[in-house]
Amino acid sequence: MTSSAFRALGVPTHLAAVLEARGITTPTPIQAATLPDSMSGRDVLGRGRTGSGKTYAFLLPMVARLTESGTKRAPKRPRALILAPTRELATQIDEALAPLAEAAGLTSRTIFGGVNQRPQVAALTRGVDVLVACPGRLEDLIAQGFVTLNAIEITILDEADHMADLGFLPSVRRLLGATPQTGQRMLFSATLDKAVDTLVKQFLHQPKVHEADSAESPVPTLHHHVLHVSNDAHLPVLVNLAAAPGRSVVFTRTKHRAKKLAKQLNAAGVPAVELQGNMSQGQRERSMAAFHAGTAQTLVATDVAARGIHVDDVGLVIHADPPVEHKAYTHRSGRTARAGAEGTVVTLMLDAQRSDVRDLTRKAGVKPTITRADERHPVLVEIAPGERTFPGGLVKPEPQQPTGGRRRNPAGDRSRGAEQGRGANRTEGRAQSRSERPRGAAQGDAPSGRRQGQPRSRSAQPVGTGGAAAFSASTGRGRGRR
Template sequence: MNSSDFVSLGLAEPLLHSLKDHGFTRPTPIQAKAIPHLLEDHDLIGIAQTGTGKTAAFSLPILQHLSEETSRLPAKGVRALILAPTRELALQIGDTIAKLSRRTKLRHTVIFGGVGQNPQVQALARGIDILVATPGRLIDLSNQGAVRLDTVTHLVLDEADRMLDMGFIHDVMKIINKLPEQRQSMLFSATMPKEVAKLARTILWEPVSVEVTPEVVTVEAIEQHVYHVSTADKRALLESLLKDPGLARVVVFTRTKHGANRLAGQLAKAGIAADAIHGNKSQNARQRALAQFKAGNVRVLVATDLFARGIDVAEITHVVNFDLPNEPESYVHRIGRTGRAGRAGIAYAFCDPSERSYLTAIERLTRVPLTVVPHASQAPRRDPRPVANQARPQPKRRAA
């Protein structure tokens, strides 16, 4: 099922106006495929990566259904529950719902750990139409009696494979066991490992499956370059690359939290505005780092894989894999931070001899050989421009 505009999807006028208000004119493939099924109350499995528009794909039908609801919501009750693996993704989903629901009377809130719970408890006290939550904090508040889950009519499990990777599936099942059996359920995941497929069979009833943007498509609009460089020389290479002002908004990925902190500090000492974001930082520190990066006050954000999915920052010009990930799928998610909204992104990979097997696995998955750059002085120095105005370069074969 596919549609070329939001009107043909069957959305109500207030939602169409909200979409127009925020410049959304045409549905993305996941929206065109998922929204009609969800409006008809089907359960759904969506295979889609971050950046494909999946948040609106599940939010718009929920908003439409809840706008038609006339029953009174009890104190501490919740109508729609959206579970997200990270605080950052939860906040991003909340931002999208805020935009789409502006012309409705529906109320939503976001709850997560790492901050005081009193404002969250107060927000839930009167009942809430849409609750976006991370599993741990939701379980805490449920155990305290601050929220009722027996009123939920819509459930969304977002980034299910990420939930699995982060060890949240046990918590998720605890939450699902508190929900009514009569509900509409949606599961979204970038990949479908056996454990996620098993979870889907457990929580969904006769689901419709939709799939968009396979891994190989994600990387097509991104120029990918690799430097074969020793670990000891990686920082000097990065600082050399950053002398080019064309690297205006850069995400650098490291394998460890300690490595992210150390590299951000070293770049700052070299006069490069940089900050780090990872799971050991407080929620306030992470939000502050993201805000500074979005505002352009921080040029380089050094991150672990926490940042690789679920975060949507506009106009990231370059991604640098300072350490290659040992899972090739992580590479795809990392470089997917750039090359968005019609822009051609640029990604650099620093490959130490010990990481050669990782590089081979990445190229096997993406089926796109990375262009080898022998020396820092030969780094491409093009600013990403809209794809429509720029011929896509042909990938070069990796040197033997």
């Protein structure tokens, strides 16, 4: 099939040409299912897993219909609104929109907290066609009189179930209620639970419902493994997997753990960056830029990255800390095996986590291969093939004496690791920072993939003075508190 497949679904030729220039010629199932209705102006409810192509499923009809409508943008009165749960997802949507908008002569602007609002206000005052916004900051700007939604022709709600998980539904209801009832509305979600169904019944008019690649359906190109490891082997196994060629995403339960593991991976010679809620917007952008560019081969993240973040060729997802519930497992795992590509998901399981992981995978509808392993086990190379960057391949490096300064105390490192495993999880459970909270907080938005690709560039330095400490540091015991 060529781009004529998109034209057959109603996509204008100039927009299909933009897709073809980006190597996109075949509609995904969710695009093929929804485009005929959305292009005709119908309200649409699309259900599909992350990575199924939902972004173009709503961007294409939005751009086409705004072009056809003939209305003009005006100061403070955008013509279309896309609501997203996280600033990372909003930025990603806007990046996908940019070439389509340029081809159609439209303008767009992202609106989210955690950054100075002045550039956002300046763009709104000039007038924009499309707002890609997180709910909290948008409501703040409406309250300040910098924007109104009474000229919105098309409203799109992306990752509706994640909005519900983050507590944004009251804000979403207020914002949808501020848009004209006569406008077209599209809602996309990986799951359709009771909270999302309430939005559908309240705001969508006789919607056409389409489901493709739902979160519950199996991904034939995604391979699941559970590695049963001891506390001492947890970090060496993680380093071994992350050191293999290809991009990987490592998920942790807490912000402190993400920061710590990123440092430990770097110390072991694996270029890594973190993504967690205590980082500023600038820090987040620098981390994602490094990961996109390949200067960092591993992204260590909390669930801020489980939804909506797309990076090509992520071949491996590692649950360093098993998630609390199965929906998080599904969405974390969706960072790989996107759009038909193959991918692997590994869950590191301690003795105390066996029951939880068994229940988790059962509810997620997956049957993983379970292996009791340490850093020398050959299954690690089977899961993540390729030469490792640290000396000795599968062999755990021996502790090395620092060349200067005070000698590090491995026992002290283990003590700090154990302390992290207990105290950091309590810290994570405290009230979120201002930039992470749903509506009512000052910033108003929450924080927030294949291994077959070319090997990443990375430093080939041996595990030196920090690497030995990284291998000997404990990862903490048990799953901790939320």
